[in-house]
Amino acid sequence: MENFADVQYILTSFLMLFAGALVMWMAAGFAMLEAGLTRSKNNVVILIKNIALYAIACIMYYVVGYNLMYGDGGAFIGSMSFALNGISYDDHSLMADFFFQVVFVATAASVISGVVAERMKLWPFLIFVVVLTSVIYPIQGHWSWGGSELGGFMAGFSDFAGSTIVHSVGGWAALAGVLLLGARKGKYSKDGKVRPIPGSNMPLATLGTFILWLGWFGFNGGSVLAMGTKEDVDSIALVFAGTNMAASVGAVTAAILTQLIYKKVDLTMVLNGALGGLVAVTAGPDLGMFVAFIDGLVAAVLVVLAVPFFDKLKLDDPVGALSVHLVNGIWGTLAVGIFSADVSILAQLKGILVVGAFTFTTSFVLWYILKITIGIRVSEEEEYDGEDQHETGLEAYPEFAKNLK
Numbered sequence: 001m002e003n004f005a006d007v008q009y010i011l012t013s014f015l016m017l018f019a020g021a022l023v024m025w026m027a028a029g030f031a032m033l034e035a036g037l038t039r040s041k042n043n044v045v046i047l048i049k050n051i052a053l054y055a056i057a058c059i060m061y062y063v064v065g066y067n068l069m070y071g072d073g074g075a076f077i078g079s080m081s082f083a084l085n086g087i088s089y090d091d092h093s094l095m096a097d098f099f100f101q102v103v104f105v106a107t108a109a110s111v112i113s114g115v116v117a118e119r120m121k122l123w124p125f126l127i128f129v130v131v132l133t134s135v136i137y138p139i140q141g142h143w144s145w146g147g148s149e150l151g152g153f154m155a156g157f158s159d160f161a162g163s164t165i166v167h168s169v170g171g172w173a174a175l176a177g178v179l180l181l182g183a184r185k186g187k188y189s190k191d192g193k194v195r196p197i198p199g200s201n202m203p204l205a206t207l208g209t210f211i212l213w214l215g216w217f218g219f220n221g222g223s224v225l226a227m228g229t230k231e232d233v234d235s236i237a238l239v240f241a242g243t244n245m246a247a248s249v250g251a252v253t254a255a256i257l258t259q260l261i262y263k264k265v266d267l268t269m270v271l272n273g274a275l276g277g278l279v280a281v282t283a284g285p286d287l288g289m290f291v292a293f294i295d296g297l298v299a300a301v302l303v304v305l306a307v308p309f310f311d312k313l314k315l316d317d318p319v320g321a322l323s324v325h326l327v328n329g330i331w332g333t334l335a336v337g338i339f340s341a342d343v344s345i346l347a348q349l350k351g352i353l354v355v356g357a358f359t360f361t362t363s364f365v366l367w368y369i370l371k372i373t374i375g376i377r378v379s380e381e382e383e384y385d386g387e388d389q390h391e392t393g394l395e396a397y398p399e400f401a402k403n404l405k
Helices: 001-038 040-072 094-115 122-141 163-181 204-222 231-262 267-281 288-313 321-339 345-373 382-386 387-392 398-404
Strands: none
Touching: 001 040, 001 204, 040 094, 040 122, 040 231, 040 387, 094 122, 094 163, 094 204, 094 321, 122 345, 163 321, 163 345, 204 231, 204 321, 231 267, 231 288, 231 398, 267 288, 267 321, 288 321, 321 345, 345 387, 382 387
């Protein structure tokens, strides 16, 4: 029996490490997607943001965030200890668990980067990431995954891999930021018309989407959190298949809808349709293929409707991340309450509201402090020239730029 326990420990720890590596690769997907859907004059800053936010998340979550989320504390926060002190597990490696969890934190931060792209200063963004990954994300995570139910208010809430706890957290934080930041110059005319600002590289955006799709198998599959029995492996396989189905249905549905509405297929909507399906299914990828199909179908409809809706509100989101991660984070979480006999939709709604209110409020306060102190938006000249020239002195495609001259 001792050897059997060792085998379970090894296999479960391996699952977390391997799945965590897949999720880490999603950082590359976010970077490529964001760079492809924005203008090349801002690509260097975008790439810096994406690699820096991942590194910051890994440092801050290790130093303080993991203990705040999983340490033994009160209903509101976990332990105030540092560097994983006082936490141990009998059935898997502590460091494997930390690594698997920290890549989720970085994912939440990545969502924000795309929404505020092309007009936010680099360093205020990175300061926000420090606080998000060390304090805001871990505190709300403590109320569910961390073991606390916030005085019972989160009791019954179910979020398998983070439609709310990860994706909508990034969405709420981004929404707070964009409200204070404002739209890119020229995005909306004085009479309210929307002026499209095309991305610089559709192949790169498509590559980013495929990388994210691949990484999502680790995101959801690893969240089974066990690989020591046949039943565990069957559960992982079901989650993989459901995750793939939701993304596939999301992509096809978005293609059909844009053809019907605009008389042309919109690649950016197809990419975000797939990603919307992935976000939605994340709350319940273990509920079966039919639920995954519905998750992806509704997610694509929501993406196609939400992108122009946010534009009507003049909330400029260059990559559509609010539609993908916030809107479908909410939908996917509610879907669990609709389709699971063991979960109440009221409990899901409570969880969405509690996490959303906390994240949006704390993020708005932090963004506002940054705005009135060091400023969060680049100057009009810097925005016109491109952030790369002023923030980094580099160009993403220097030879191409020289040829144009």
